Amino acid sequence: MMAAMPDHSSGPTSEYARILADNARYADEFEHGALRPPPTRKLAVLACMDARLTIEVALGLGTGEAHILRNAGGVVTEDVIRSLVVSQHLLGTEEVVVVGHTGCGMRRFPEDEVRRQLTAATGTDVHLDFEPFEDVEENVREQVRRIHAHPWTRDVPVHGFVYEVETGRLREIL
């Protein structure tokens, strides 16, 4: 299932063509066509977008088993609350797992400097809150707190892990 190494020299069109070719092979062996929308493990996972996290495989999750929410840092934003409301109230998930990771680019992120550079580069006022953090374990605890504290989430178990990009191992946080 893994693709060959990418060839960036031939530009973006090669990536588009590669996706279609790999997907055709995937579809040829596809056997999940009868799955219904509610995740069979009644689980929602929130993780960072980092390319080194192949989150379903690292957590042993198969197709159809869990909602996967991912953004920069794996932080609980308004959009994550929107997604969790849909996941819990409409699609019946009853447990949440938050996964931070070592080597995260959002740790000690130079927010003011980046905002200045982007404002100069784009010619617009970049007023983003990047949600940087100091410590990855404390950040996971903070995201779990946010989920528990929000009035629109259901009262369900919320676990926290730190994924080690160096070893592939999950560190138990709470």
Add this chain to the structure above:
Amino acid sequence: MMAAMPDHSSGPTSEYARILADNARYADEFEHGALRPPPTRKLAVLACMDARLTIEVALGLGTGEAHILRNAGGVVTEDVIRSLVVSQHLLGTEEVVVVGHTGCGMRRFPEDEVRRQLTAATGTDVHLDFEPFEDVEENVREQVRRIHAHPWTRDVPVHGFVYEVETGRLREIL
């Protein structure tokens, strides 16, 4: 690597234990410890959180190759812009793929009714914009437009697909 079917009868603790057991097996065979943060395919993927989308495998993406952004509907919210800014300006991605899917719960989503029910259930004013849509192909086109139009994103190729949950196949949209 696929886990056995879940046993929901023994409650949430069994899922936590299962994740740790599956992850221990994953870590034992782990061989990606030397990867750096920038995605090797210089690609960012935006997709729905739906459990039926095993997006990396369906697109032939290996560990370390692409940023993965996922939320309810695969829509371009403020949080997705934040993540794309980090992905493009700080971690060097140069191409975006947006993946909607058939059977999406955000299609013809009864937003007013859900807001009323949640407001009653939680005792708070649920003022969420759920970002529902009528047509999945048009929704993908709209999300691609939003990415191109945003002043903080880079001028890079943005592709759109609809993933068929019935067949595993990507339909080319733009």
